[in-house]
Amino acid sequence: MWDRPDLLNRFADLLVTVAALAAFYGAAHFVVRLPVFPLHEVRVTSALTHLTSEDIETMIKREIKGNFFTLDLAATRAAFEKLPWVREAGVRRHWPARLDVTLEEHVPLARWGNLALVNTHGEVFEARYDGDLPVFVGPAESAKEIAIQYEYFRRSLAAIGKTPVQVQLSARRAWEVRLDGGPTLELGREQVEARLARFVAAYSRSLGRLGRRIDYVDLRYINGFAVRIPELRFEKAEPKRRRSA
Numbered sequence: 001m002w003d004r005p006d007l008l009n010r011f012a013d014l015l016v017t018v019a020a021l022a023a024f025y026g027a028a029h030f031v032v033r034l035p036v037f038p039l040h041e042v043r044v045t046s047a048l049t050h051l052t053s054e055d056i057e058t059m060i061k062r063e064i065k066g067n068f069f070t071l072d073l074a075a076t077r078a079a080f081e082k083l084p085w086v087r088e089a090g091v092r093r094h095w096p097a098r099l100d101v102t103l104e105e106h107v108p109l110a111r112w113g114n115l116a117l118v119n120t121h122g123e124v125f126e127a128r129y130d131g132d133l134p135v136f137v138g139p140a141e142s143a144k145e146i147a148i149q150y151e152y153f154r155r156s157l158a159a160i161g162k163t164p165v166q167v168q169l170s171a172r173r174a175w176e177v178r179l180d181g182g183p184t185l186e187l188g189r190e191q192v193e194a195r196l197a198r199f200v201a202a203y204s205r206s207l208g209r210l211g212r213r214i215d216y217v218d219l220r221y222i223n224g225f226a227v228r229i230p231e232l233r234f235e236k237a238e239p240k241r242r243r244s245a
Helices: 005-033 053-063 073-081 143-160 192-205
Strands: 041-044 086-094 098-105 108-112 116-119 135-137 164-169 175-179 184-188 216-218 226-228
Touching: 053 073, 073 086, 073 098, 108 143, 116 143, 135 143, 143 164, 143 175, 143 192, 184 192
Parallel strands: 041 098, 108 135, 135 164, 184 216
Antiparallel strands: 086 098, 108 116, 164 175, 175 184, 216 226
16 A cells, blocks of 8 residues: 555545544534533423422432533423323424423322322323322232223213222222222122122112112122112011910
8 A cells, every 4th residue: 555645645634634623523523512502591492280380490400411412302301201290292402592391291080099090091100199080909910901991981871970089900800890889799700790780770770869878889790780778777676476366
């Protein structure tokens, strides 16, 4: 190669190009880290129901670091998603000095026992909420299944003016539903929809007209159900004595 001027020239040009690129990268890397591209504004474009501006401002001061170019978008998005009510966050740069943020909040559907909440996607999350919500009880990882079944129960029971206030799935995968004002429905593991339909029909036809509070209905029978009415009391009748002549 050393006795071929054309190859030497090409090699020299390559070295110059590489050196120029390295110098450019070094200069650019240095420039973007200078405090001349600060973020002047973080704009949240979503309408929020549960999060407060104080929650967001505290997180921004604690978590957002870097200037317009050096800010880690993935880390920033993760920081927003750690806020209690945030289900999903999106962040993007807006030239010259703004960060646009979109936040999707959890919509609470139910309480997960006494520990957490369940959103409308069947996902468990932790946040404080003082409103009235139905209660879901079940094995770990069953929240989504219970949420789907709850919607079916809610729609079916609306026909008789009843609302589920607790839905429980046992470890044996048996369903139990407690209604507002009673009763508690024991639906079991099989033919859950058919059993619920049987209750709705019977309630419209007869049970709802009894004028008594029904405490419990066991629908696990093939062609019927058992009802517990706490007000009913059965007394043993004493045999009548014949009057003496």
